[in-house]
Amino acid sequence: KSSLKRMDHFVVVLGDFHIPHRVDFLPPTFSELLNTKTIDTVFCTGNLCNKSTLTLLRSMANDVHIVKGDFDDDSLQLPIRQVITIDRFKFGITHGHTLVPWDDTEALMALQRELDVDVLITGHSHQCKVFSKDLKLFLNPGTVTGAYSGLYPKNDPSFLLLNVRGNLLTIYKYVLNDGEELEVSVSTYEKP
Numbered sequence: 001k002s003s004l005k006r007m008d009h010f011v012v013v014l015g016d017f018h019i020p021h022r023v024d025f026l027p028p029t030f031s032e033l034l035n036t037k038t039i040d041t042v043f044c045t046g047n048l049c050n051k052s053t054l055t056l057l058r059s060m061a062n063d064v065h066i067v068k069g070d071f072d073d074d075s076l077q078l079p080i081r082q083v084i085t086i087d088r089f090k091f092g093i094t095h096g097h098t099l100v101p102w103d104d105t106e107a108l109m110a111l112q113r114e115l116d117v118d119v120l121i122t123g124h125s126h127q128c129k130v131f132s133k134d135l136k137l138f139l140n141p142g143t144v145t146g147a148y149s150g151l152y153p154k155n156d157p158s159f160l161l162l163n164v165r166g167n168l169l170t171i172y173k174y175v176l177n178d179g180e181e182l183e184v185s186v187s188t189y190e191k192p
Contacts (some may be wrong), residue, residue: 007165009086010038012060014084014159015045015095015123017053018071018147026056026145027157027176034060034159041086045123046078046095047071049090050066069123070097081116088167088191092117096140097125102151103140105133118191119169127149128158130171130187137169137189146179167191 012034019025026034039061046069048054054076068078081094092115099107103125112120119137126149128142142158149155159177161172165173169189177183 001113007028009164011038011041011043011086011164012039012159013121013141013162013164014041014144015141015146016047016069016126016143016149017054017145018047018049018143019145022050022070022147023145027179029182030157030159030174031146031173031174041042041065043084043093043121045093045121047123049073049188051076065093067093067095067130071094083117086164089119090117091119091121096122099124103127105138108138109133109136112138119151119189125149126155127142127152128160128173130155130160130173130176132189135192139143139171142175148178178185 020065028114041063042057042061044057044066046067049071065082065084066078067082068080073094084091108120113173120140126143129140131138141160143155144157144159146155146157157176167190171187175183175187
C-alpha cells in the first residue's frame with residue numbers, strides 16, 4: 001500500500017544537461033532514480049542541447065516545463081521564462097544566463113520580484129543551491145550530468161525533487177559526490 005496521499009504533487013527540477021557537447025549521457029544512478037511514475041511535473045532550466053533529451057523529459061511526466069538555455073538551439077522553440085502555479089505556490093523558471101551578474105543574489109531577487117513568484121528556479125551556474133531570502137525561495141538544481149561550466153570546471157551531478165503540499169514545500173537535493181556517492185538532503189519551506 002502506498003504511503004503517498006493524493007495531495008502530494010512531485011516536481012523534479014533539473015537542467016544543464018549539455019549532452020553531447022560536454023557530457024555523453026545522464027549518470028546511470030540518476031537514470032534509475034528518474035525512471036519512476038511518481039513524478040507529476042518536470043521543471044527544466046534548459047541547456048538540453050538536443051532533441052533526444054527533450055524527448056526524455058517529456059517521457060518523465062505529462063506536465064513538462066522547459067526554458068531555453070544559452071546552448072539550446074532555436075529549433076527546440078523554448079521560452080526564456082515561465083511562471084507556473086502548483087497548489088499555493090507560484091514558480092518562476094529561467095535558465096539564468098540573462099541575469100547580470102550571473103547567480104547573484106540581488107539579481108535573483110530582482111527577477112523574483114519582477115515575476116512576482118514565491119519560488120524562483122534558475123540554472124546556468126551548474127551549482128546546486130537551495131536558499132531563502134525575504135520569505136522567498138531560490139532554487140538551482142545544478143547540472144544533472146556533472147557538465148563543466150565556464151565558472152566551475154568540476155561539478156557534481158545534481159537535481160532537486162519537490163513535494164508540493166498546500167503551503168508546504170519539501171525539497172530533496174540529490175547530489176552524486178565525485179560522480180559516484182549519492183547524497184540526499186532534505187529541507188522544507190513553508191509559504192507565509
